[in-house]
Amino acid sequence: MRAPWVTYRPELKVLDCTVRDGGLINDHQFDNAFVRAVYRACIDAGIDYMEIGYKNSKKIFSRDRFGAWKHSDEDDIRRAIGEKDPSVKLCAMADATKSDYHEDILPRDQSVLDVIRVAMYVNQIPTAVDMIKDAHDKGYEVTANLMAVSVVQEPELDEALEALAATPAATIVVVDSFGALYAEQIEILVRKYRKAIEGTGKEVGIHAHNNQQLAFANTIEAIIHGANRADATMGGLGRGAGNCPMELLLGFLRNPKFHLRPVYQFLQEQVAPLHKTMQWGALVPYNITGQLNQHPRAAIGFLAGEDGDKCLDFYDRCLREE
Amino acid sequence: MRAPWVTYRPELKVLDCTVRDGGLINDHQFDNAFVRAVYRACIDAGIDYMEIGYKNSKKIFSRDRFGAWKHSDEDDIRRAIGEKDPSVKLCAMADATKSDYHEDILPRDQSVLDVIRVAMYVNQIPTAVDMIKDAHDKGYEVTANLMAVSVVQEPELDEALEALAATPAATIVVVDSFGALYAEQIEILVRKYRKAIEGTGKEVGIHAHNNQQLAFANTIEAIIHGANRADATMGGLGRGAGNCPMELLLGFLRNPKFHLRPVYQFLQEQVAPLHKTMQWGALVPYNITGQLNQHPRAAIGFLAGEDGDKCLDFYDRCLREE
Numbered sequence: 001m002r003a004p005w006v007t008y009r010p011e012l013k014v015l016d017c018t019v020r021d022g023g024l025i026n027d028h029q030f031d032n033a034f035v036r037a038v039y040r041a042c043i044d045a046g047i048d049y050m051e052i053g054y055k056n057s058k059k060i061f062s063r064d065r066f067g068a069w070k071h072s073d074e075d076d077i078r079r080a081i082g083e084k085d086p087s088v089k090l091c092a093m094a095d096a097t098k099s100d101y102h103e104d105i106l107p108r109d110q111s112v113l114d115v116i117r118v119a120m121y122v123n124q125i126p127t128a129v130d131m132i133k134d135a136h137d138k139g140y141e142v143t144a145n146l147m148a149v150s151v152v153q154e155p156e157l158d159e160a161l162e163a164l165a166a167t168p169a170a171t172i173v174v175v176d177s178f179g180a181l182y183a184e185q186i187e188i189l190v191r192k193y194r195k196a197i198e199g200t201g202k203e204v205g206i207h208a209h210n211n212q213q214l215a216f217a218n219t220i221e222a223i224i225h226g227a228n229r230a231d232a233t234m235g236g237l238g239r240g241a242g243n244c245p246m247e248l249l250l251g252f253l254r255n256p257k258f259h260l261r262p263v264y265q266f267l268q269e270q271v272a273p274l275h276k277t278m279q280w281g282a283l284v285p286y287n288i289t290g291q292l293n294q295h296p297r298a299a300i301g302f303l304a305g306e307d308g309d310k311c312l313d314f315y316d317r318c319l320r321e322e
Numbered sequence: 323m324r325a326p327w328v329t330y331r332p333e334l335k336v337l338d339c340t341v342r343d344g345g346l347i348n349d350h351q352f353d354n355a356f357v358r359a360v361y362r363a364c365i366d367a368g369i370d371y372m373e374i375g376y377k378n379s380k381k382i383f384s385r386d387r388f389g390a391w392k393h394s395d396e397d398d399i400r401r402a403i404g405e406k407d408p409s410v411k412l413c414a415m416a417d418a419t420k421s422d423y424h425e426d427i428l429p430r431d432q433s434v435l436d437v438i439r440v441a442m443y444v445n446q447i448p449t450a451v452d453m454i455k456d457a458h459d460k461g462y463e464v465t466a467n468l469m470a471v472s473v474v475q476e477p478e479l480d481e482a483l484e485a486l487a488a489t490p491a492a493t494i495v496v497v498d499s500f501g502a503l504y505a506e507q508i509e510i511l512v513r514k515y516r517k518a519i520e521g522t523g524k525e526v527g528i529h530a531h532n533n534q535q536l537a538f539a540n541t542i543e544a545i546i547h548g549a550n551r552a553d554a555t556m557g558g559l560g561r562g563a564g565n566c567p568m569e570l571l572l573g574f575l576r577n578p579k580f581h582l583r584p585v586y587q588f589l590q591e592q593v594a595p596l597h598k599t600m601q602w603g604a605l606v607p608y609n610i611t612g613q614l615n616q617h618p619r620a621a622i623g624f625l626a627g628e629d630g631d632k633c634l635d636f637y638d639r640c641l642r643e644e
Contacts, residue, residue, distance in 0.1 A: 005506055182574065183505065183542060184327055212570055213532075213604075217539030220505060235606075247606060248534055251613040252504065261637065267606055268634040282535075284557075284569060284589055291573040312590040315583065 008254040012223065015049035015205075015231045016042050016246060017238075019069050020093055024239035025278050028053055029067035035080040037270050038234065042088045044262035045250065049115060051091040051231075052077055057100045071104070077112050084112055089141070091115035094131060096124035101131050108139030118169070119145040122152045125160050129167050136168035143205065143229075144169040149189060150180040150293050161196035171203045171229050172196070174222060179211025179241055179286065180293040183221040190225040205229030208244050210236055211290025213282045215244040220252060234263060235271035237278075240296035241286035279303065284311035288318055330576035334545065337371035337527075337553045338364050338568060339560075341391050342415055346561035347600050350375055351389035357402040359592050360556065364410045366584035367572065371437060373413040373553075374399055379422045393426070399434050406434055411463070413437035416453060418446035423453050430461030440491070441467040444474045447482050451489050458490035465551075466491040467529065471511060472502040472615050483518035493525045493551050494518070496544060501533025501563055501608065502615040505543040512547040527551030530566050532558055533612025535604045537566040542574060556585060557593035559600075562618035563608035601625065606633040610640055 018038050019030055035052065042050040053069030054061075061070045068076040072092045084090070090113050094101050105116060116135035120128035128144065135142045144164045149157065164172050174189045181189070186206070193204045206222035206229070208215040219230050236245035247267065250258045285299035288311070302314045340360050341352055357374065364372045375391030376383075383392045390398040394414045406412070412435050416423050427438060438457035442450035450466065457464045466486045471479065486494050496511045503511070508528070515526045528544035528551070530537040541552050558567035569589065572580045607621035610633070624636045 003506075005504055182327055183539065184325075184546065210535075212573070213535050213538050213567070216535050217505065224506065245535070245609070248609055248613075251534070251609065261634070264606070264610075264634040264637045268632050272631040272633075284586070287567070287569055287573065288586075291570075309594045310590050311594075312583070312586040315586045 005252070006254065009223075009228070010255065012228050012230065012253065012255065013048035014246075014249065014253070014258070015051060015091065015229060016047050016233065017051040017207075017231050017243065018233040018246075020051040020053050021233055021239060021243055022237035022280075023053060023067065023069045025237075025280060027066045028069035030069060032080040034270060035069070036082060037266060039081045039088070041234065041262045041266035043085045045246075045259050046255075046257040047088060047246075049089045049091050051093060051117065052080075053092055054099075055092045055094040055101065055104050055116070056098045057104070059100070060098055072113075074106065074110075074112055081112075089114040091117055093117040093119050093145070094135075096120035096127040096131060099131070101134055105135060105138060105140075113140065115141045115143065117143040117145055117173075119147055119175075121147055122156050122160050125163050129163055132164075132167040132169045142167075142169045143171040143173055145173040145175050145205075145207065147175045148177040148295075149175055150178050150185070157192070158196075161193060165196050165200055165202070169202065171205045173205035173207050173229065173231070174227065175207045176209055176218065178293055178295060179209035179215065179290040181218060182214065183218060186218045186221045187225050190222045190227050194226050203228045205231065207231040209238070209290075210241040210243060210282045211286040211296060213287075215242070216248045216252075219244040219249060234266050235274075237271065237274070237280055240280065240300055241282045241290070242280040285314045288315050292318055292322065294318070327574070328576065331545075331550070332577065333550050334575065334577065335370035335551055336568075336571065336575070336580070337373060337413065337551065338369050338555065339373040339529075339553050339565065340555040340568075342373040342375050343555055343561060343565055344559035344602075345375060345389065345391045347559075347602060349388045350391035352391060354402040356592055357391070358404060359588060361403045361410070363556065363584045363588040365407045367568075367581050368577075368579040369410060369568075371411045371413050373415060373439065374402075375414055376421075377414045377416040377423065377426050377438070378420045379426070381422070382420055394435075396428065396432075396434055403434075411436040413439055415439040415441050415467070416457075418442035418449040418453060421453070423456055427457060427460060427462075435462065437463045437465065439465040439467055439495075441469055441497075443469055444478050444482050447485050451485055454486075454489040454491045464489075464491045465493040465495055465527065467495040467497050467527075469497045470499040470617075471497055472500050472507075479514070480518075483515060487518050487522055487524070491524065493527045495527035495529050495551065495553070496549065497529045498531055498540065500615055500617060501531035501537065501612040503540060504536065505540060508540045508543045509547050512544045512549050516548050525550045527553065529553040531560070531563055531612075531618075532565060532604045533563040533608040533618060535609075537564070538570045538574075541566040541571060557589050559593065559596070559602055562602065562622055563604045563612070564602040607636045610637050614640055614644065616640070
């Protein structure tokens with residue numbers, strides 16, 4: 001009987017996407033104090049990467065309506081984080097077809113960012129490939145985040161992985177946008193992604209959502225099967241059911257470079273008050289959309305309404321509209 | 323690539339322990355309407371077993387302080403459920419050293435109960451073996467629930483399993499009382515339990531707690547590795563972090579005999595109001611005791627206090643007292 005979880009894999013790196021994914025709840029309106037507190041917590045906790053927001057279009061997402069972390073302008077980032085600490089790589093996400101990446105993403109030597117994460121749906125692979133090349137040519141580390149993989153057909157996925165494996169992206173991330181996948185499916189996907197990148201030096205990542213209370217479990221599952229990049233958020237903060245909670249992930253990892261106390265400090269000081277104004281977590285309507293392998297938008301809308309605690313009504317509606 | 327989760331295993335049976343485990347929050351004071359609603363939901367959902375409470379001692383747990391489901395007297399059960407439906411087997415749990423089982427557990431032909439679940443710690447195996455024999459001789463189906471297995475040493479566990487395998491218990495349950503186990507550990511335990519009962523015709527069960535948001539994931543893991551008896555509760559209701567949520571478990575199982583809608587109806591009508599007066603779920607203090615492989619009692623006490631949202635204070639205290 002072996003107990004591999006008692007030791008650790010030094011090459012495993014953790015990314016915090018609290019501001020980027022949590023910002024989907026509040027139109028990326030987090031104030032500078034909150035963002036700086038996330039940054040401090042990442043530094044103190046030994047977290048490898050912090051994703052601070054999107055690099056998305058100001059035409060599609062106006063500055064009037066959306067907060068700074070939808071666009072992650074250089075000045076806004078510098079103002080929020082103060083002096084940069086080289087121990088945490090700063091990332092921003094750019095959505096295929098929603099980003100003016102040629103203009104808005106500066107050459108890396110003019111930017112405080114280290115990593116561009118390119119997010120795409122499977123029908124946007126050619127745009128994403130161009131974005132990956134653009135960011136890489138500008139000097140960034142790049143990741144490819146193929147979203148909503150639970151609704152991608154296998155031949156399409158194989159084709160997409162072949163295209164992404166040929167790009168200079170350093171990491172390809174298994175993204176369970178709908179929180180629909182069970183452990184056995186995670187295993188199959190991680191194995192497939194690893195096979196697709198064999199010999200390229202790339203890594204496989206995992207980004208799980210908590211619709212079925214499986215975000216942490218599926219992150220562990222992906223790690224067991226060789227994913228070396230794991231996404232998590234403080235308190236699981238994130239759109240809808242939220243993400244893999246950082247406090248659980250770091251509690252599982254055994255690398256002594258990680259420290260839990262700064263995460264709990266952040267939870268006590270910053271996340272506990274948020275529960276009064278923001279809602280996230282594996283509520284029953286998210287369980288239902290997760291089980292149905294659907295985008296959580298219907299559940300988000302339902303929970304915001306007056307009858308948000310009537311999960312049977314929501315279930316019946318989902319079945320009628322299936 | 324195979325997708326075994328698309329089909330189902332007919333021999334897999336589900337047990338609802340909402341009243342028994344949820345009752346640990348409110349000293350088993352659920353009223354008859356609630357218990358009857360659980361019973362109706364179990365019947366309508368196709369659930370195989372319902373555990374209605376404990377058969378524990380009235381000397382240790384006085385009727386003044388504790389509700390009916392601490393003792394599960396025949397009259398109280400009959401009054402609550404009304405006419406018995408043979409499709410759901412009724413269970414009660416008896417704790418080793420806390421039950422006057424010789425007197426309080428009637429012969430089955432005088433009882434509305436079908437199953438006695440004997441719960442024990444590893445130092446109570448001889449008492450438990452006598453209880454199992456007593457219940458079996460009285461005509462019941464019997465299960466052996468060895469609690470807190472995450473703190474049992476392997477030689478003790480081997481000895482305990484050998485003793486339990488020799489009893490007439492029909493099922494031996496892997497019980498993760500502290501919600502401390504990860505999937506790999508569940509796999510190892512289920513394999514070990516299966517090996518211990520090989521050739522006896524017994525089944526292995528799983529009873530998971532949600533301290534680390536892993537109750538559902540670990541229940542799936544146990545099922546994948548051959549557990550054919552799975553415990554869950556409506557809405558995950560249960561002491562501390564609660565249990566594997568029935569709505570998630572039935573959503574995962576594909577046996578058409580199971581129906582989700584009655585569960586969601588129960589959640590909407592009975593569980594949603596409870597959130598106003600009872601607290602359970604994978605709150606951060608439970609994450610911490612789960613990670614530390616400790617009984618959740620310290621977290622329960624902390625959360626009931628004024629500073630219950632100060633998870634850093636709780637973390638620091640746990641480390642000081644470790």
